[in-house]
Amino acid sequence: MPRSRRQRKGSAVAPSDEEVLARLEKLGKSVAEQIIKGKPPYLEIPVRTLSNTIWDEKRKILVLGPRKARRELFDIGESKKFMQTVLMLSLIVKARREGDYPTIRDLYYTGKHTIHYKDLHGRTRSEETWNDQRESNAVIQDIEVATGLLREHMGIMHDAKGKIVGNMVIRSKGYEIDLSRMGSGAYAVPPNVDKLEIVRVDADYVLVVEKDAIFERLNEEEFWKKHNCVLITGKGQPDRSTRRMVRRLWEEFGLPVYILTDADSYGFYIYSVYRSGSISLSYESERLATPEARFLGVTVSDIDRYKIPKNYIIKATDRDVKRAKELMNYPWFRESKDWMNELKLFIKKKEKIEIEALSGHGFKFLSHNYIPEKLRKGEWIV
Amino acid sequence: MPRSRRQRKGSAVAPSDEEVLARLEKLGKSVAEQIIKGKPPYLEIPVRTLSNTIWDEKRKILVLGPRKARRELFDIGESKKFMQTVLMLSLIVKARREGDYPTIRDLYYTGKHTIHYKDLHGRTRSEETWNDQRESNAVIQDIEVATGLLREHMGIMHDAKGKIVGNMVIRSKGYEIDLSRMGSGAYAVPPNVDKLEIVRVDADYVLVVEKDAIFERLNEEEFWKKHNCVLITGKGQPDRSTRRMVRRLWEEFGLPVYILTDADSYGFYIYSVYRSGSISLSYESERLATPEARFLGVTVSDIDRYKIPKNYIIKATDRDVKRAKELMNYPWFRESKDWMNELKLFIKKKEKIEIEALSGHGFKFLSHNYIPEKLRKGEWIV
Numbered sequence: 001m002p003r004s005r006r007q008r009k010g011s012a013v014a015p016s017d018e019e020v021l022a023r024l025e026k027l028g029k030s031v032a033e034q035i036i037k038g039k040p041p042y043l044e045i046p047v048r049t050l051s052n053t054i055w056d057e058k059r060k061i062l063v064l065g066p067r068k069a070r071r072e073l074f075d076i077g078e079s080k081k082f083m084q085t086v087l088m089l090s091l092i093v094k095a096r097r098e099g100d101y102p103t104i105r106d107l108y109y110t111g112k113h114t115i116h117y118k119d120l121h122g123r124t125r126s127e128e129t130w131n132d133q134r135e136s137n138a139v140i141q142d143i144e145v146a147t148g149l150l151r152e153h154m155g156i157m158h159d160a161k162g163k164i165v166g167n168m169v170i171r172s173k174g175y176e177i178d179l180s181r182m183g184s185g186a187y188a189v190p191p192n193v194d195k196l197e198i199v200r201v202d203a204d205y206v207l208v209v210e211k212d213a214i215f216e217r218l219n220e221e222e223f224w225k226k227h228n229c230v231l232i233t234g235k236g237q238p239d240r241s242t243r244r245m246v247r248r249l250w251e252e253f254g255l256p257v258y259i260l261t262d263a264d265s266y267g268f269y270i271y272s273v274y275r276s277g278s279i280s281l282s283y284e285s286e287r288l289a290t291p292e293a294r295f296l297g298v299t300v301s302d303i304d305r306y307k308i309p310k311n312y313i314i315k316a317t318d319r320d321v322k323r324a325k326e327l328m329n330y331p332w333f334r335e336s337k338d339w340m341n342e343l344k345l346f347i348k349k350k351e352k353i354e355i356e357a358l359s360g361h362g363f364k365f366l367s368h369n370y371i372p373e374k375l376r377k378g379e380w381i382v
Numbered sequence: 383m384p385r386s387r388r389q390r391k392g393s394a395v396a397p398s399d400e401e402v403l404a405r406l407e408k409l410g411k412s413v414a415e416q417i418i419k420g421k422p423p424y425l426e427i428p429v430r431t432l433s434n435t436i437w438d439e440k441r442k443i444l445v446l447g448p449r450k451a452r453r454e455l456f457d458i459g460e461s462k463k464f465m466q467t468v469l470m471l472s473l474i475v476k477a478r479r480e481g482d483y484p485t486i487r488d489l490y491y492t493g494k495h496t497i498h499y500k501d502l503h504g505r506t507r508s509e510e511t512w513n514d515q516r517e518s519n520a521v522i523q524d525i526e527v528a529t530g531l532l533r534e535h536m537g538i539m540h541d542a543k544g545k546i547v548g549n550m551v552i553r554s555k556g557y558e559i560d561l562s563r564m565g566s567g568a569y570a571v572p573p574n575v576d577k578l579e580i581v582r583v584d585a586d587y588v589l590v591v592e593k594d595a596i597f598e599r600l601n602e603e604e605f606w607k608k609h610n611c612v613l614i615t616g617k618g619q620p621d622r623s624t625r626r627m628v629r630r631l632w633e634e635f636g637l638p639v640y641i642l643t644d645a646d647s648y649g650f651y652i653y654s655v656y657r658s659g660s661i662s663l664s665y666e667s668e669r670l671a672t673p674e675a676r677f678l679g680v681t682v683s684d685i686d687r688y689k690i691p692k693n694y695i696i697k698a699t700d701r702d703v704k705r706a707k708e709l710m711n712y713p714w715f716r717e718s719k720d721w722m723n724e725l726k727l728f729i730k731k732k733e734k735i736e737i738e739a740l741s742g743h744g745f746k747f748l749s750h751n752y753i754p755e756k757l758r759k760g761e762w763i764v
Contacts, residue, residue, distance in 0.1 A: 094745075100603075103595040108738070109694055109736075110744075182557070183553070183554020183559060184554045185570050189567060190567040190598065191566075196565070196567075213540050216542055216572065220537075356488045363482035
């Protein structure tokens with residue numbers, strides 16, 4: 001694979017603070033205007049159900065379909081959700097106006113209170129605004145799809161799992177940060193990746209590793225320097241920020257993206273999330289998915305190809321097999337002959353292995369043989 | 383609290399690569415010498431059981447007692463453990479000689495193989511070197527106590543959870559890294575903290591936050607800059623690297639350390655781990671514990687003091703209460719009147735709250751009121 005130097009003008013792709021506030025206020029104003037006009041207020045929210053999720057053949061991602069739902073205050077089945085949405089919207093607008101960065105948990109607490117009211121029979125009743133963070137998170141998602149903003153754009157904080165190193169320079173809060181000068185440590189990816197400006201990248205590809213310990217090892221060996229790549233981990237099931245970072249490196253800098261996980265349904269699913277996102281949150285995919293991501297390994301067929309000793313092989317559980325069968329129904333797996341072969345082999349042999357099983361061939365095998373050889377021979381699957 | 387500028391000469395406290403290899407080889411050579419002399423080989427390993435764990439009143443940490451055990455090859459009850467230890471030692475020595483950085487999982491796999499042998503009756507039998515990573519991890523711990531090295535010193539990699547920002551400069555692999563210039567991101571603490579040189583620290587204290595999302599929020603607000611502190615998180619139950627980092631900032635730079643967690647037994651236990659380590663791994667404490675760490679909150683008495691609304695309070699489970707009762711037996715809690723009061727209150731009221739419950743007083747309450755006021759009034763407990 002030829003090494004080519006790619007450069008692109010620095011970019012930060014987040015909507016401006018003004019733009020974010022304007023879009024949020026617009027949603028709120030639409031309700032206020034209905035009320036002023038004496039009309040029953042409603043919110044129009046794109047439907048996030050599976051039935052309104054469409055596989056976009058051309059872009060190779062799942063997208064939300066055109067269906068929208070009216071959430072009406074005076075519809076008894078919708079009124080609570082309507083009020084929850086307006087409540088959450090007001091909290092987020094307040095935070096943006098005052099420059100606060102609440103977490104999703106902060107928003108849950110701040111919005112949580114008890115509403116006392118009298119019912120038709122004059123009895124005093126009470127109702128919680130929400131009882132569970134799932135309820136408050138769901139309306140954050142509704143506000144995301146209604147405004148076309150990610151929650152990160154709205155300054156909402158959450159855990160951020162990603163770590164990254166490599167020949168690249170970013171700019172954040174005015175500081176230029178050189179990700180090749182982190183020593184034994186790494187740059188911890190912030191929640192809102194879109195506020196980062198990627199000043200320049202000088203790498204041939206992005207290597208995403210499932211496991212943090214493998215990341216630490218490859219970083220300590222300076223694998224990314226020797227092989228001129230960007231090394232990143234999302235620590236298992238990746239969070240949105242790590243996925244967004246990978247997506248930006250692919251989309252804006254044209255870097256091929258290779259994913260390295262254990263050979264089991266959980267690892268395959270991690271690839272799937274980087275590749276296409278989750279089916280239930282398809283609206284994220286347009287910004288978070290990397291539809292050309294390549295699965296470098298470990299594959300089920302590697303067990304034979306790399307002569308993995310019998311006592312390194314772990315028996316797949318019924319749950320693993322069930323999960324693999326589910327993956328076979330995902331459009332991006334279904335349309336890939338290589339993936340269908342791998343998944344069928346997994347289901348047939350019921351064998352899984354971890355990345356670390358390759359260490360049976362020596363501690364250096366992963367970095368000196370496995371990864372470079374797979375890349376050179378083009379032995380990835382998509 | 384007066385702001386004082388503290389400076390200390392740069393330091394990296396890891397034993398040198400030569401020293402590490404020499405200590406490991408010395409252990410191996412002791413076995414070889416016994417064999418050459420025709421004596422039954424044994425290893426002498428400090429006993430890591432609770433009965434050999436001593437509460438050091440003066441240093442306020444748990445330490446290993448003087449008891450050592452002989453692990454003999456020709457003792458049928460010890461021979462497997464003896465062989466496991468020698469096997470692991472050989473793998474670690476090999477890795478150090480060849481400059482490899484295996485993970486604990488790599489070591490498990492590399493050492494895992496089947497030994498075939500004939501028993502007294504001539505029957506062919508087989509035995510795995512180890513069946514479970516707990517077995518291989520246990521002998522790594524034995525090698526740690528036998529050599530006085532942490533596994534990090536031996537170049538063994540593992541997950542590293544910590545993130546840090548603040549007015550401090552470190553040096554790693556020759557690069558100077560300024561932790562006040564990480565923008566919205568942070569510096570991800572590497573596994574082997576002792577290899578970092580802390581060039582300078584200009585901060586008044588260290589604030590350790592349990593939750594990553596709170597860390598992200600305080601970092602985005604630049605709390606550490608406004609309050610001249612070092613901000614660090616170990617993401618829940620901290621790993622060894624985060625604890626080692628906190629310890630170094632306290633020990634080498636004399637910084638007071640404040641811990642902020644949820645008000646529940648899990649949060650109290652997290653404080654306990656930073657403060658004194660775990661009882662079962664007392665040998666780590668001498669290097670990882672921060673015996674003067676202060677618990678800033680959230681305390682059980684804060685529920686009243688800060689008028690936390692009823693519907694923010696979570697009912698403690700039986701397990702929470704059981705855990706709190708266990709904590710009351712730990713020497714560092716038992717000897718603290720304040721802690722005993724808090725734990726009794728928790729057990730009596732059976733109420734817990736999260737840090738985020740403070741957001742009921744506004745998103746800024748935590749950073750603008752709660753933390754600074756507690757520090758100013760000296761309202762922490764130890």
